[in-house]
Amino acid sequence: xxxxxxxxxISVFFCIMGVASVGMFCMDPLLLGLSLIGALALFLxxxxxxxxxxxxxxxxxxxxxxxxxxxxxxxxxxxxxxLNDNPVTLESVYYGLAMGCMLVGTLLWFRSFSQIMTSDxxxxxxxxxxxxxxxxxxxxxxYIPLFRAQAEKTNRSQKALGLYKEDNxxxxxxxxxxxxSVLVTWALENGVTTADSMTxxxxxxxxRSQFAIFRFRRSDAVLLLLSLAFTALTFTGMGLxxxxxxxxxxxxxxKATPFGVLVYISYGALSLLPxxxxxxxxxxxxxxxxxx
Amino acid sequence: MIFVxxxxxxxxxxxxxxxxxxxxxxxxxxxxxxxxxxxxxxxVCVVILATVLFCAGFEKxxxxxxxxIVIAVMTALSVVGRFVFAPIPGFKPITAIVVITAVYLxxxxxxxxxxxxxxxxxxxxxxxxxxxxxxxxxxMIGYIAGLLQNPLKKSRVALGxxxxxxxxxxxxxxxxxxxxxxxxxxxxxxxxxAIVTALxxxxxxxxxxxxxxxxxxxxxxxxxxxxxxxxxx
Numbered sequence: 001x002x003x004x005x006x007x008x009x010i011s012v013f014f015c016i017m018g019v020a021s022v023g024m025f026c027m028d029p030l031l032l033g034l035s036l037i038g039a040l041a042l043f044l045x046x047x048x049x050x051x052x053x054x055x056x057x058x059x060x061x062x063x064x065x066x067x068x069x070x071x072x073x074x075x076x077x078x079x080x081x082x083l084n085d086n087p088v089t090l091e092s093v094y095y096g097l098a099m100g101c102m103l104v105g106t107l108l109w110f111r112s113f114s115q116i117m118t119s120d121x122x123x124x125x126x127x128x129x130x131x132x133x134x135x136x137x138x139x140x141x142x143y144i145p146l147f148r149a150q151a152e153k154t155n156r157s158q159k160a161l162g163l164y165k166e167d168n169x170x171x172x173x174x175x176x177x178x179x180x181s182v183l184v185t186w187a188l189e190n191g192v193t194t195a196d197s198m199t200x201x202x203x204x205x206x207x208r209s210q211f212a213i214f215r216f217r218r219s220d221a222v223l224l225l226l227s228l229a230f231t232a233l234t235f236t237g238m239g240l241x242x243x244x245x246x247x248x249x250x251x252x253x254x255k256a257t258p259f260g261v262l263v264y265i266s267y268g269a270l271s272l273l274p275x276x277x278x279x280x281x282x283x284x285x286x287x288x289x290x291x292x
Numbered sequence: 293m294i295f296v297x298x299x300x301x302x303x304x305x306x307x308x309x310x311x312x313x314x315x316x317x318x319x320x321x322x323x324x325x326x327x328x329x330x331x332x333x334x335x336v337c338v339v340i341l342a343t344v345l346f347c348a349g350f351e352k353x354x355x356x357x358x359x360x361i362v363i364a365v366m367t368a369l370s371v372v373g374r375f376v377f378a379p380i381p382g383f384k385p386i387t388a389i390v391v392i393t394a395v396y397l398x399x400x401x402x403x404x405x406x407x408x409x410x411x412x413x414x415x416x417x418x419x420x421x422x423x424x425x426x427x428x429x430x431x432m433i434g435y436i437a438g439l440l441q442n443p444l445k446k447s448r449v450a451l452g453x454x455x456x457x458x459x460x461x462x463x464x465x466x467x468x469x470x471x472x473x474x475x476x477x478x479x480x481x482x483x484x485x486a487i488v489t490a491l492x493x494x495x496x497x498x499x500x501x502x503x504x505x506x507x508x509x510x511x512x513x514x515x516x517x518x519x520x521x522x523x524x525x
Contacts, residue, residue, distance in 0.1 A: 024421060025333045110420040119415055130351045136364045136404070140412055143368030151376055176377050177507055180385075183376075184369060184515055191365040192523045195358040203357055 003281035004042070004274040008220035009121040010128065015223060016116075018231030019271050020109040023102065026238060028245045029094075031267055032101040038271030039108035045278040046112060058108070062100040069096030075248040095247045112274075120213070127210040134210060147187060154182045223273075230270035237263030335468065336421070339428045346403055346431065358523060362516075363401055366393045367408045374413060386413070387458050387497070388504035389512075390434040395445055396516040399438020406430030422469060429465040433458045445513070448506060455505040459498030463490050 004012065023035030044051050069092055071083070076091025117125075119141055127134035155175070158164070164175040198204075237243045242260040246252045366389055373385035386409050394402025410426035411419075437458075443450045467486045487494070 020421075021333075106421065110418075114414075114419045117419070122411075130347060132351050132355070132360070133347055136360060136367070136408065137412070139361070139364040140367045140371075140408060141415075143364060144371055144412070147368055147372040148375060151372060173377075173383075180369075180373065180376055180508070181511055183372070184512060187365050187369060188362070188515060188519045191361040192358055192519060195361040198361075199357050 002219070002277075004277040005046070005116045006281075007223050007277075008214050008216050009117065009124050010216070011220045011223040011227065012116060012121075013125060014231075015227040015270070015274060016109060016113050018227045019267075019274075020106060020113075022231065022234050022238075022267060023109065023271075024106045026243075027098060027102075027247070028238075028243050029098050029101070030264055031234070031243065032098055032105060034264070034268045034271045035109070036101045036105035038268075038273075038275060039105045039112065041272065041275035042112050042278060043108050045275050045282065046115065058104045061107075062104050065100040065103050066093070066096040069093075069099055091247050091251055094251060098245075098247070124212050124214055127212065131210050143187070147183060150186060151179055151183050154186075155179045158182075226273070227270060230266045234263055234267045234270075336424060339424045343407055343424060343427050343431060346400075346407070346435075350400060350404060359397070359401065362397065362519070363393075363404050363408075366401075366405045367412060370405065370409045371413045371416075383500045383503075385500075385504045385508065386430065387433060387462065387501045388455070388508055390430055391437040391444070391451075391454065391458060391501075391505060392509060392512045392516070394434040394437035395441055396513055396520075398441070399435040402434025402438045403431040404434075406432075406434040422466065425466055425469045429462050432465075433461060448509065451505050451509050452502045455501035456498045459501045460494055462497055463487070463494040466490075 004015075007015075019035060019038060022031060023039070026032070040055075043055070047054065070088045071086075073092040073095065074087050074089065076089030076095075078090035079087040080090055080093070081088055123134050123138055123141075126137055158175070158178055163178065164171050234243075237260060240259070242257050243263050370386045370389040373389065377383045377385060386406075390402055390406040390409065393405045407427040407430060410423060410430050414420075414423050414426070437444060437454060440450075440454065444454055464487065467483060467490055471483045471486050
């Protein structure tokens, strides 16, 4: 057992993308709820109390979406009341609630995705597909702090020379442009020198290989297979119409066919899996620490 | 167990198959599975497909070391530009740098700089379902600028007009995504209202693009030309 974030990036990628792609595009309230719960559990498990504070604005977003939809969407047969000659329907209220779940769930999944997929993990993913692209990406990632430091140096020396102040917008723009122009010249020359050095050391002669610190172990394969299988099962269920939901014109009851239930269970398992892995690892860590 | 496919033939086969068969298959699956939400799903797939195909083409071609580095440098500059100009709200030089790269180094380099800038700047500003759309939008802005290389290089007016066009195009492409995601199908009224709400952003994009292109275009171009002559990129 290890924490969800410590699995091989390939498995993590397919797991989160599988859950999020269903939670992003399907309109079945049960699936959306499961996706939201899984996303929230993972985010809180990873961020604890600090995460709770960050979550404060999500209910607001949820409310805005849930209230906003019935005001603009007048489809549906059950009219609750009439506002400015426009009917507000029960169906559109339900639809707004589902939209809110979807929006918040998706944002939370991608929040956790950005946190887990640090640049080295993303580079590993890119590198598996395209070594050349991965090389450009990793060089760019290195250049950014380098250029920022260089820009700061240039900025200080130019200001010390009295070439501009920073108290009004045209002056700030002028200063920014000056620094930027100096930076560009320096960066291009520096880059060409790097390129020459690479050529001198034999870049481009052999095939490009890639260093990766991530191993693909049996547990990673299990997570990958589980994610793919559960995602495929959910997609099949949606395609065959075993799960799914119509809001308009009238709300349909949730179908409870055996296959549909299987789909709900498997999607729920997939959605909660990251949080379960994360929490069980945290508990194990605590118990090991208390045993010392 | 390490995740590397040793067989060279199998690898080449996969590289060919993945973009041409797998992604259309995903599109078909989306149509089959998502009924009413299929437009949003398909649009994401098409955008990813286009970007992947472009990158695959780039991977296959032999690109000189120097050109490779210049692409990395320009991408890094466009991301750093966001920090340098951070004191002035709404001013981002990414589009301008993408266009300038495309004009002086060709459309393909422009596409790569645009797409990579989107991925990398989102490391700092947050990845999300919008990342593929930003990659596609900035990439295409670069690619089209590469096609219009000659008029854009010669006339500053054309460069300014292209800046306005690029600002509007970026905003419009991103709104397609907003509308599709929010309301299943594509409704013109909703799209128009989304564009109207996004109008201030669109105007600020367009203005900053024009300012940056006019201010940076010549000097930047001269620098790139100088590098080209001095080192033969």
